[in-house]
Amino acid sequence: MIIPEEHDIAIRIRGLVNAFGDQVVHDGIDLDVKRGEILGVVGGSGTGKSVLMRSIIGLQKPVSGDIEVFGQDMTGGSENDAEALDIRRRWGVLFQAGALFSTLTVAENIQVPLREFYPGLDPALRDEIASYKVTLVGLPAEAGPKYPAELSGGMRKRAGLARALSLDPALLFLDEPTAGLDPIGAAAFDELILDLRDTLGLTVFLITHDLDTLHAICDRIAVLADKKIVAVGTIDELTHLDQPWIQEYFNGPRGRAAIDSAARSGQD
């Protein structure tokens, strides 16, 4: 795989300000996501991680600031001009609550982006693609013809991931993908993301509260606090920073446990 060069940037955010009425959520955010990296985004509940993701993918209009995805400006322009559509086919999004289409089966959900962007695709091939995607994300075959209401919470997450991966995107947005998964499933999920990154050269924007995920797969971690990105770096770099929230996060009891388990799995 081509190792991404330093200046090869997938997402570039400059001076982003987001607000709901009087409530300012982001006050001048600068962030770069390099091509081919898995960037973890952490921060307390309600610090605006999901809002940050929504503004990158154009669902939340920022008050000010610039956002570029693959060099394409995301803040201006309409939803449907050709370039915006072209970017949309190059990313996949897993929402925090899954956001599956409730009137379609899991397999049909996975086919929606395929139908939308590649209407000429052979229907049989489309069915096969949906089949292996179902299996790839670790769902049992029986889940294919089921409706989202008939799935467990964790299965819904996986189905959402399968839909996000439907177009083999270059950029993947994941909002708390492992929340609600059992530890074994969560570890398999981490491995899947890592495999996909290694084989497909994916760039991943990963929001998570899962310390094990951070240790296992993230190349860099961005910390969101006080309406800003207060630090970006590897876990090692972050743990040595003198920021109270970061200290508490990584050196608190759960943080310690995750470091220990990461160290143990590193040994064997």
Added chain:
Amino acid sequence: MNRGADFTYEPGDGKAIIRFSGRLTLARMGDLPQRLASLGGYDHEGDAHDDEKIASVSVIDLNEVERVDTVGAWIIHRIKRDYGARIEGGKPDVVKLLNEIEKADQKVQIHPDTNNTFTEMLATAGHATRAAGASVIGMVGFFGAMMVGIGGIIRNPRRFRLNAVVQRFEVVGINALAIIGLMSFLIGIVIAQQGATQLEQFGMEVFTINLVGRSSMRELGVLMTAIMVAGRSGSAFAAQLGTMKLTEEIDAMRTIGVSPIEALVLPRVLATTIMMPLLGFYAGVMAVIGGMIFVWAGLDIPPITYLQRIREVVPMTDVMIGLIKAPVFGFIIGLTGCYQGMQVEANAEEVGLRTTSAVVQGIFMVIVLDAIFAVFFTGLGWK
């Protein structure tokens, strides 16, 4: 660089080679799957291509391949699987991806089972009939649950949610004033105008006043209001409760110990029951005013004469009939709206269907009841 996906096929006994090249990715796939299919083996429509079918593939050459995504990997894997071919070349990450895809090779059903045979149609009709029956029984059960809820509140009046009820009054009643007023006013004009045209032929245009006064106080005011309330509030109840069912809000309420019947259903049904007579009477008055305007402008009867005549020809029983029917209609509309909403189980589409049912059933029952009332009151001698 950046070449689209392509392949060449070199036949040969026991050493046939497929050579892929370029980017085997979804975006650059082009017509490669169709071209592979036209060589045979992958024609899913079952047409005969036997003469040109690929007899065998023993080697898949990936040396010229620049990039592969999962779709490309799947296409390679499919040939490998079906012909027992061997992979040659390919970058390490391509090989790794092929392994991943191979592990994920499994037939998965896409759509739920359906078979559109004649028996299936009969079964559907049977299910629908049973569902209709179940709906009637369910509604009676729901009515019972509501009575229990009312009983509970009477025993323990502190549980009565005054705020919720008052809020519903506003949404169901006050917010509907403008539209119901306008509608009734216009209907009054239409009745007067149509009536006058017909009665003129006998030189009895003055009876237009009887027509407008009696029909709007006794029938149309309440009936049209009921239809409007069913469309505005019955549908809203079904959609609100249905969405709350979907997001498990109602389950959450139950676990906290809040009865959804008390907190959601009663305030709504109470609101339609109490607001209907007020709105119905108001609608009747507005229709009379509409008629008055037309009669004044079209027949030159001054408003004062018109009103006097209304007082003479509209008996008190007409107003009573309207006021007796209205709360019953309101109750039925509220009940069907809430009942249909609470029946939502699976998905967004069901919310839509249930909302439609709420309106259709509500209006239908109102009209059936109206017919029964008409016979009943005439029997009482309230002509």
